Amino acid sequence: MSTREGVDLEDVYFAQRDQENTQKLAEKLAGERDVAAAAERKALHGGKCGKCGGELAQQVFRGEQIDVCGDCGAVLLDPGELQKLAGEDESSVLHGLAAIFGGRR
Numbered sequence: 001m002s003t004r005e006g007v008d009l010e011d012v013y014f015a016q017r018d019q020e021n022t023q024k025l026a027e028k029l030a031g032e033r034d035v036a037a038a039a040e041r042k043a044l045h046g047g048k049c050g051k052c053g054g055e056l057a058q059q060v061f062r063g064e065q066i067d068v069c070g071d072c073g074a075v076l077l078d079p080g081e082l083q084k085l086a087g088e089d090e091s092s093v094l095h096g097l098a099a100i101f102g103g104r105r
């Protein structure tokens with residue numbers, strides 16, 4: 001038999017456990033929603049121009065494969081491509097852009 005105090009401690013333990021389980025479930029569901037939303041975005045926008053929605057085509061520019069919109073000519077660079085194109089020449093415009101948008105100098 002539990003004392004009154006023992007029952008209270010059990011209640012507190014189970015309430016905390018339920019709260020932790022509820023929080024873990026909410027985090028898991030939120031993560032699954034994020035993954036589903038990312039997949040939906042990719043299905044809808046993948047391979048499309050972010051400016052006009054046109055189809056992107058790959059072109060080689062200075063040895064790098066870059067995505068160019070067939071409709072408006074906008075260029076989409078993957079992570080790291082701007083830095084590769086900028087190279088080591090610190091006086092180039094691309095190097096300046098890479099420093100601003102690429103997070104390194």
Ligand SMILES: [Zn+2]
Pocket residue numbers: 049050051052053054069070071072073074
């Ligand atoms: Zn476009």
